[in-house]
Amino acid sequence: MSGNGELYIVATPIGNLDDLSPRAVGILAEVDLIAAEDTRHTRKLLTRFGIKAEMISYFRGREAERSAAIIARIHRGGRVALVSDAGTPGISDPGWFLVDQALIAGIRVIPVPGPCAAAALVSVAGFAGPGFLFLGFLPPKKKARCDLLSAWRDFDHDLLFYESPRRIIGTLADIITVMGERRLAIGRELTKLNEEIIRGPAPVVLDDLVARPAIKGEFVVMVEHRQAPVPVDDETVFCRLRDLRGKGYSLKDSVAEVSRELKIGKKKVYGAALVVWDKKGLMAAGTQEEDNEN
Numbered sequence: 001m002s003g004n005g006e007l008y009i010v011a012t013p014i015g016n017l018d019d020l021s022p023r024a025v026g027i028l029a030e031v032d033l034i035a036a037e038d039t040r041h042t043r044k045l046l047t048r049f050g051i052k053a054e055m056i057s058y059f060r061g062r063e064a065e066r067s068a069a070i071i072a073r074i075h076r077g078g079r080v081a082l083v084s085d086a087g088t089p090g091i092s093d094p095g096w097f098l099v100d101q102a103l104i105a106g107i108r109v110i111p112v113p114g115p116c117a118a119a120a121l122v123s124v125a126g127f128a129g130p131g132f133l134f135l136g137f138l139p140p141k142k143k144a145r146c147d148l149l150s151a152w153r154d155f156d157h158d159l160l161f162y163e164s165p166r167r168i169i170g171t172l173a174d175i176i177t178v179m180g181e182r183r184l185a186i187g188r189e190l191t192k193l194n195e196e197i198i199r200g201p202a203p204v205v206l207d208d209l210v211a212r213p214a215i216k217g218e219f220v221v222m223v224e225h226r227q228a229p230v231p232v233d234d235e236t237v238f239c240r241l242r243d244l245r246g247k248g249y250s251l252k253d254s255v256a257e258v259s260r261e262l263k264i265g266k267k268k269v270y271g272a273a274l275v276v277w278d279k280k281g282l283m284a285a286g287t288q289e290e291d292n293e294n
């Protein structure tokens with residue numbers, strides 16, 4: 001075990017510095033060492049709250065080496081806090097690796113929850129979905145991105161992911177191609193001066209962004225889950241069949257047409273067609289008559 005050493009995973013603001021919780025301020029002021037993704041960035045936050053602290057950088061590509069140094073410090077009884085550039089460490093950043101190594105080393109890991117860009121968007125999206133699937137960053141390559149979107153197209157939960165300003169247009173276009181006109185909620189620059197939440201069907205949101213002279217800022221995207229088709233009521237079926245009969249369609253062609261248009265089984269449409277064509281007596285006779293009918 002690790003003596004009295006502990007590792008705190010501290011969420012920091014994603015834009016608005018006032019979002020740093022009083023508990024987070026207290027922990028950051030008390031610990032012996034702060035491991036930060038970018039020490040210069042975190043120094044600004046600490047200065048704002050009057051905190052002077054020893055820091056070590058912990059970032060992608062150096063996780064293994066820095067984790068070893070941090071864990072050694074904790075084993076000597078040190079209390080260490082991990083922060084990322086913004087939000088909750090471990091969510092689409094390298095925080096998870098240090099946590100994993102610390103747990104293997106028998107260290108107590110303590111969460112200090114707070115801001116998270118994904119959670120902020122979910123809280124204002126206004127989708128009624130039963131839940132959501134967070135995909136982190138989508139693959140940068142179009143083919144891999146489309147494959148991933150296809151894999152989740154019919155999933156009955158909303159999809160949530162991070163996207164860069166360089167790729168947001170391409171990604172929205174891919175969503176439309178793969179998933180159709182889904183409703184979106186996009187969070188741009190959340191909690192910052194230019195915060196925006198763009199909501200609407202994917203093509204409308206895409207047009208809005210394409211019309212801008214430049215796309216700037218950080219993005220979170222939420223895609224509403226596939227909506228179950230609205231059940232077609234009997235009157236709609238009868239109405240359409242009467243209409244087609246009036247236009248001279250045969251019973252057989254009308255059944256095929258209405259079944260295709262309203263996406264309902266031919267058997268159900270055939271039953272209604274027999275009523276419309278006044279051939280209820282044929283109902284039990286099956287499709288033989290249907291095939292012969294004109």
Ligand code: SAM
Nearest residue numbers: 014087088091116117162163189190218219220
């Ligand atoms: N750990 C962070 C969290 O809890 O939100 C996320 C880290 S990830 C490396 C950074 C990405 O989060 C950005 O590229 C952007 O997609 C999203 N993000 C971070 N801050 C944001 C903000 N203020 N508004 C919108 N998206 C943001």
